[in-house]
Amino acid sequence: MIERLLRLWPHEAEMRRLTAGYAVAGALQGALLLSLVPLLRALLAEPVKAGEAAGWLGLVLGLGAVYLAAQARIKAIGYRTANRVMRDLQHRMGEHLRLLPLGWFVGNASGRLARTVAQSTPSAAGTVSHLWPELVSAVATPLTVVVGVFAVDWRMGLAFLAAVPLAVGVLRRSGPVVRETQAAMDAASAEAAGRAIEFAQAQPVLRSTGRTLAGFAPLERALEEQRRTFRRALTLHTLPQFAYTAVVQLGFTAVLLTGVLLVSGGAVPVADGIALLVLAARFVEPLAVVANLFGAIRVAEVAVDRVGEILEARPLPESEAPVEPARGAGMAVELDSVDFAYEGAPVLAGLSLSVPAGGSCALVGPSGAGKTTVLRLVARFWDADGGAVRLGGVDVRAVSTPTLMDSVAIVFQDTYLFDGTIEENLRLAAPGAGAAELRSAAAAARLDEVVDRLPDGWATRVGEGGASVSGGERQRVAIARALLKDAPVVLLDEATAALDAENEAAVAAGMRALSAQGKTVIAVAHRLSTITGLDRIAFVEGGRVVEHGSHEELLRLGGRYAAFWAHRSAGAETG
Numbered sequence: 268m269i270e271r272l273l274r275l276w277p278h279e280a281e282m283r284r285l286t287a288g289y290a291v292a293g294a295l296q297g298a299l300l301l302s303l304v305p306l307l308r309a310l311l312a313e314p315v316k317a318g319e320a321a322g323w324l325g326l327v328l329g330l331g332a333v334y335l336a337a338q339a340r341i342k343a344i345g346y347r348t349a350n351r352v353m354r355d356l357q358h359r360m361g362e363h364l365r366l367l368p369l370g371w372f373v374g375n376a377s378g379r380l381a382r383t384v385a386q387s388t389p390s391a392a393g394t395v396s397h398l399w400p401e402l403v404s405a406v407a408t409p410l411t412v413v414v415g416v417f418a419v420d421w422r423m424g425l426a427f428l429a430a431v432p433l434a435v436g437v438l439r440r441s442g443p444v445v446r447e448t449q450a451a452m453d454a455a456s457a458e459a460a461g462r463a464i465e466f467a468q469a470q471p472v473l474r475s476t477g478r479t480l481a482g483f484a485p486l487e488r489a490l491e492e493q494r495r496t497f498r499r500a501l502t503l504h505t506l507p508q509f510a511y512t513a514v515v516q517l518g519f520t521a522v523l524l525t526g527v528l529l530v531s532g533g534a535v536p537v538a539d540g541i542a543l544l545v546l547a548a549r550f551v552e553p554l555a556v557v558a559n560l561f562g563a564i565r566v567a568e569v570a571v572d573r574v575g576e577i578l579e580a581r582p583l584p585e586s587e588a589p590v591e592p593a594r595g596a597g598m599a600v601e602l603d604s605v606d607f608a609y610e611g612a613p614v615l616a617g618l619s620l621s622v623p624a625g626g627s628c629a630l631v632g633p634s635g636a637g638k639t640t641v642l643r644l645v646a647r648f649w650d651a652d653g654g655a656v657r658l659g660g661v662d663v664r665a666v667s668t669p670t671l672m673d674s675v676a677i678v679f680q681d682t683y684l685f686d687g688t689i690e691e692n693l694r695l696a697a698p699g700a701g702a703a704e705l706r707s708a709a710a711a712a713r714l715d716e717v718v719d720r721l722p723d724g725w726a727t728r729v730g731e732g733g734a735s736v737s738g739g740e741r742q743r744v745a746i747a748r749a750l751l752k753d754a755p756v757v758l759l760d761e762a763t764a765a766l767d768a769e770n771e772a773a774v775a776a777g778m779r780a781l782s783a784q785g786k787t788v789i790a791v792a793h794r795l796s797t798i799t800g801l802d803r804i805a806f807v808e809g810g811r812v813v814e815h816g817s818h819e820e821l822l823r824l825g826g827r828y829a830a831f832w833a834h835r836s837a838g839a840e841t842g
């Protein structure tokens with residue numbers, strides 16, 4: 268466990284010092300208990316040795332005071348270290364996230380990240396301040412006691428030790444079970460939390476279709492799975508817990524029997540016997556604690572693993588000799604026989620596409636054909652499995668990340684806006700832009716119409732994620748950002764959700780404005796108005812471009828695009 272943590276937080280010397288401190292505190296407690304033996308001997312002697320007893324009592328009190336002081340000191344250090352562990356892990360995660368490819372953030376990364384930062388780092392750090400010290404002292408205290416008991420009587424020492432191998436065996440066997448069930452419970456809880464969020468977000472749809480909780484199958488399934496996993500965990504944990512308690516009780520009984528036999532046989536004085544039995548009762552306590560701690564440590568291990576998943580996620584390789592692609596108003600984009608698969612599921616198979624600098628191209632095709640994936644590969648969310656993606660003639664793998672991010676502006680379907688004003692959201696793309704620039708970009712993206720309608724104009728707050736403006740309006744902000752950013756390549760994934768006529772016209776106008784600035788525009792387009800506003804069309808199907816040309820050329824060809832167009836036109840007419 269601690270090795271795992273040290274892999275992520277490599278401060279071995281500090282951890283060793285802390286462990287030594289915890290061990291000393293634990294040993295002090297052991298010594299405190301052992302000093303009961305001479306105290307009881309003096310008290311139970313015939314006649315009572317009052318002076319000697321007072322001396323030993325002084326020692327007990329003194330050791331107690333030293334133990335308390337040591338505990339307070341080591342706890343304070345433990346808390347400080349735990350705080351540092353948490354701060355360092357969160358800081359390193361922040362730094363590391365900046366290096367991870369954008370592809371890492373696709374999918375459920377935000378939920379995973381939120382949980383890891385908010386829950387797993389405190390839990391991992393808590394290992395240092397709570398679990399580790401308790402475990403170290405739960406081992407150091409009985410160990411000291413056993414050494415002392417051996418000094419009093421070796422037979423009693425052996426009786427104390429008798430249960431230890433059995434207890435260790437039970438713990439070792441139960442470890443993987445607890446860990447596996449903990450991981451399963453964690454995954455089931457995460458899934459249930461995700462479905463609950465989905466359920467909340469889907470409320471408008473569910474209510475408009477008259478469906479209630481009973482009708483929302485994904486959440487029901489996730490909750491049922493969570494209950495099943497928890498029941499299974501309970502069953503699997505019961506047996507090892509029972510076995511451990513039984514072993515500890517068996518050990519206590521062995522000490523008791525040995526003590527009674529030795530005392531009644533006259534081999535051990537009565538006073539020593541009583542003292543050793545008192546010790547035995549205190550010896551069992553930490554052993555029981557160890558079992559609980561092992562469970563808690565397995566839980567913390569899952570948290571440490573989650574932090575590790577982020578810190579050990581690999582950034583894409585960076586070229587040691589980066590090449591700067593030639594940069595004009597636009598930049599040529601080329602995909603050359605690109606193959607790509609998501610976790611083994613092939614999406615692109617030998618896809619080739621070439622868009623000249625300043626040119627524009629609409630990616631059209633059936634849902635799931637891989638159009639969005641093409642845009643993601645141009646922005647190097649991931650590297651292609653085969654073939655090459657080139658910007659300005661240079662392989663994206665040879666371009667440094669800052670240059671790449673500088674060369675590409677991305678307008679994706681799910682545009683994220685920060686919880687600030689419209690103006691602040693625009694300024695993200697160009698912090699130094701003057702008011703005139705801002706207004707001209709907004710006008711080109713028809714964002715000015717939105718701003719005029721909003722109560723506080725440019726100073727209107729958009730809410731978390733841009734919740735207080737519509738999807739189409741968010742895309743207008745993103746297009747205005749792309750105009751301001753002045754990157755030579757603009758990648759645009761038109762929203763598939765129904766856009767009203769006004770927003771649709773605004774997106775088409777924004778694309779025209781980007782093209783007019785000489786930028787290379789590649790857009791996944793769904794609407795006839797936006798498709799025909801671009802120079803060329805690439806029809807993507809089966810992981811490759813199957814038709815490529817202008818709108819008129821492709822209609823004349825009478826192939827897949829012509830059929831798609833006829834179908835869409837019929838749909839548009841019927842509304």
Ligand SMILES: Nc1ncnc2c1ncn2[C@@H]1O[C@H](COP(=O)(O)OP(=O)(O)OP(=O)(O)O)[C@@H](O)[C@H]1O
Pocket residue numbers: 373374609610614632633634635636637638639640641791
């Ligand atoms: N992050 C991901 N992990 C795994 N599979 C993915 C991921 N993103 C997309 N896919 C799958 O890859 C295929 C291509 O997806 P992509 O989004 O590129 O298609 P598309 O042509 O843009 O579709 P649409 O028009 O519906 O947006 C789909 O089958 C999709 O389910």
